[in-house]
Amino acid sequence: MDELLRRHLPESVVMALVTAVLTIPILGVRIHIENLQVTLEGDGTPVYIAMAVVFLVRLFRAPLSQITGMVRIDRLLPSSDWLTRYRTGLLAAMIVLALIWPFVASRGAVDIATLALIYVMLGLGLNIVVGFAGLLDLGYVAFYAVGAYSYALLNQHFGLSFWECLPISIVLAGATGCLLGFPVLRLRGDYLAIVTLGFGEIIRLLLNNLDELTGGPDGIGNIPKPTLFGLEFARRASTEGGVTFHDFFGLRYDGADTIIFLYLIALLLALFTLFVSNRLLRMPVGRAWEALREDEIACRSLGLNPTLIKLSAFSLGASFGGMAGAFFAARQGFINPESFTFIESAIVLAIVVLGGMGSQLGVILAAVALTALPEVARQFDEYRMLIFGLIMVLMMIWRPQGLLPATRPRMELPQ
Amino acid sequence: MSALLEVADLGMRFGGLQAVDGVGFTVERAQVFAIIGPNGAGKTTVFNCISGFYRPTSGWAMLEAQPIHNLSSHRIARLGLVRTFQNVRLFKNMTVVENLLVAQHTRLVTNLWSGLIKLPRYRRSERQALEKASFWLDKVGLLPYANREAGNLAYGQQRRLEIARCMITQPSLLLLDEPAAGLNPQETRELNTLITELRAQHGVSVLLIEHDMSLVMGISEQILVMENGRPIALGTPAQIRSDPKVIKAYLGEE
Numbered sequence: 001m002d003e004l005l006r007r008h009l010p011e012s013v014v015m016a017l018v019t020a021v022l023t024i025p026i027l028g029v030r031i032h033i034e035n036l037q038v039t040l041e042g043d044g045t046p047v048y049i050a051m052a053v054v055f056l057v058r059l060f061r062a063p064l065s066q067i068t069g070m071v072r073i074d075r076l077l078p079s080s081d082w083l084t085r086y087r088t089g090l091l092a093a094m095i096v097l098a099l100i101w102p103f104v105a106s107r108g109a110v111d112i113a114t115l116a117l118i119y120v121m122l123g124l125g126l127n128i129v130v131g132f133a134g135l136l137d138l139g140y141v142a143f144y145a146v147g148a149y150s151y152a153l154l155n156q157h158f159g160l161s162f163w164e165c166l167p168i169s170i171v172l173a174g175a176t177g178c179l180l181g182f183p184v185l186r187l188r189g190d191y192l193a194i195v196t197l198g199f200g201e202i203i204r205l206l207l208n209n210l211d212e213l214t215g216g217p218d219g220i221g222n223i224p225k226p227t228l229f230g231l232e233f234a235r236r237a238s239t240e241g242g243v244t245f246h247d248f249f250g251l252r253y254d255g256a257d258t259i260i261f262l263y264l265i266a267l268l269l270a271l272f273t274l275f276v277s278n279r280l281l282r283m284p285v286g287r288a289w290e291a292l293r294e295d296e297i298a299c300r301s302l303g304l305n306p307t308l309i310k311l312s313a314f315s316l317g318a319s320f321g322g323m324a325g326a327f328f329a330a331r332q333g334f335i336n337p338e339s340f341t342f343i344e345s346a347i348v349l350a351i352v353v354l355g356g357m358g359s360q361l362g363v364i365l366a367a368v369a370l371t372a373l374p375e376v377a378r379q380f381d382e383y384r385m386l387i388f389g390l391i392m393v394l395m396m397i398w399r400p401q402g403l404l405p406a407t408r409p410r411m412e413l414p415q
Numbered sequence: 416m417s418a419l420l421e422v423a424d425l426g427m428r429f430g431g432l433q434a435v436d437g438v439g440f441t442v443e444r445a446q447v448f449a450i451i452g453p454n455g456a457g458k459t460t461v462f463n464c465i466s467g468f469y470r471p472t473s474g475w476a477m478l479e480a481q482p483i484h485n486l487s488s489h490r491i492a493r494l495g496l497v498r499t500f501q502n503v504r505l506f507k508n509m510t511v512v513e514n515l516l517v518a519q520h521t522r523l524v525t526n527l528w529s530g531l532i533k534l535p536r537y538r539r540s541e542r543q544a545l546e547k548a549s550f551w552l553d554k555v556g557l558l559p560y561a562n563r564e565a566g567n568l569a570y571g572q573q574r575r576l577e578i579a580r581c582m583i584t585q586p587s588l589l590l591l592d593e594p595a596a597g598l599n600p601q602e603t604r605e606l607n608t609l610i611t612e613l614r615a616q617h618g619v620s621v622l623l624i625e626h627d628m629s630l631v632m633g634i635s636e637q638i639l640v641m642e643n644g645r646p647i648a649l650g651t652p653a654q655i656r657s658d659p660k661v662i663k664a665y666l667g668e669e
Contacts (some may be wrong), residue, residue: 287513287520291506291509295506297504298505301488302517302581303492410513410562412562413548413561
């Protein structure tokens with residue numbers, strides 16, 4: 001005990017003082033509002049608590065770490081072997097659950113699930129770029145924005161419907177990916193990440209400042225929802241002679257129909273994304289991405305054009321971003337540049353990294369978790385980012401390869 | 416008919432260092448040509464210049480009468496000049512057969528749509544690729560290991576796989592950078608047989624860098640000796656063996 005005190009006491013005192021310095025500006029003052037007068041009041045209690053905690057933890061670090069060493073949380077997580085073995089079953093179960101979800105869950109829950117599916121699309125799209133091709137893209141939100149604005153603008157100026165705009169949005173986002181990718185894909189690793197980060201911001205600033213075209217910070221409103229073969233989901237048809245869904249089927253109007261319909265479209269698009277990215281992995285281009293990630297020089301020596309192969313991953317990923325964007329615009333009915341800030345790119349990247357780079361199932365799980373958890377834990381709203389950060393740190397300690405580490409389907413030679 | 420590969424006055428300067436200076440030689444069709452020389456003589460730099468990984472600072476190289484010294488490496492590879500590396504460069508986390516499939520990439524149906532919906536054309540192309548891969552695996556004796564991870568193969572097997580990966584692209588000229596390095600005598604003899612076979616059955620020319628003199632003297636028709644970036648002798652194995660300049664370079668002067 002003496003030895004413990006002698007060794008750790010000075011250090012603990014210093015750490016407690018450092019804590020005080022760091023926490024006073026954050027925890028030590030409280031905003032006090034009275035009759036429109038905003039004043040800051042000093043309040044020492046939280047600071048004392050923080051200091052005491054830090055002091056005690058520092059002091060008893062050795063016995064504490066012995067205790068935590070006995071509890072192996074990483075063992076409690078389902079092992080990756082287990083998840084890999086039941087991959088197909090798990091996927092089937094998820095799809096079945098997703099299909100019955102809108103008919104059993106509440107209206108709010110279906111709406112959140114739709115949002116989760118948008119992130120599934122984004123996650124799977126970015127997974128092609130980051131997971132399959134190994135290109136770190138920090139500006140993925142740019143393509144999401146291009147997709148959303150493509151639909152919004154084409155609808156506003158030319159009156160095209162969602163279903164007409166969806167393929168156009170996909171193509172436009174893919175083309176933007178090509179355009180941005182071409183000059184930057186000869187860069188590697190960190191340099192590429194920085195440049196893509198810049199491009200993401202450029203697109204957002206363009207949207208913000210091209211007032212005449214994009215409406216600037218005011219955004220674009222009144223974006224129509226998708227229709228079912230021309231049938232509108234609304235109380236009354238928006239155009240003369242238009243037919244609504246409930247009229248056509250002789251049902252009573254129910255606002256929940258729209259939400260369920262949007263959910264089903266999102267599910268369809270997410271499944272499409274899953275199917276395509278799953279096929280890509282088994283196609284020659286998927287093999288080329290993997291090979292390029294392993295050894296670019298060897299690839300070049302075999303006649304593979306690295307720029308072209310990277311570009312294909314970049315623009316395919318961008319296309320799915322565009323698709324998600326178009327759907328997002330249709331769901332929200334209103335978009336402005338605020339929806340396409342860097343934090344969106346960061347969240348999508350977090351989904352890919354948490355899920356396990358290159359692992360589709362992992363990305364889906366992570367997307368659902370990261371969108372559903374904040375909604376479930378509404379009462380901890382203030383601590384959302386804190387929890388988010390904590391999860392990230394813990395994941396990187398226990399499972400750096402992600403929730404469900406990727407296992408690539410291998411081409412086998414029948415023997 | 417012109418020679419397969421013609422190199423003239425090739426020079427490569429890195430800042431103040433002239434790594435290669437005035438190298439010229441000609442490789443004929445279905446010929447085995449060796450470049451030898453002490454370590455640091457600039458042999459690998461010549462390889463890098465010819466295969467497009469470096470852009471030579473002077474001179475030119477022509478493959479089948481087409482200038483290649485300005486082309487990027489993947490273009491040169493598509494023209495039929497492929498190489499191996501001194502330190503084996505396999506895709507280690509991919510299986511052996513996948514290594515051979517990647518090598519066929521430029522010849523496969525890579526069209527997105529036909530792959531997504533598995534058009535017959537796409538299936539056929541994938542099947543043929545697998546057949547071709549198994550042919551070459553059989554040729555280099557790696558068929559039983561087809562589904563193993565390439566990184567788990569023994570060193571000699573990795574070397575053979577690298578050669579097979581080059582050959583599957585149907586090259587007209589194969590550049591081997593120290594193919595016998597790290598091989599035991601038995602494996603070196605097998606390599607000798609393999610190179611002879613490749614030339615006889617597939618009409619490929621082989622340009623190799625090698626330190627193993629028994630291998631070089633046994634299979635090469637022409638040998639270029641380099642020292643300090645400059646060519647010092649060019650001729651048949653018999654001529655090289657008796658060349659006083661070569662003896663001096665290898666054994667030193669009395």
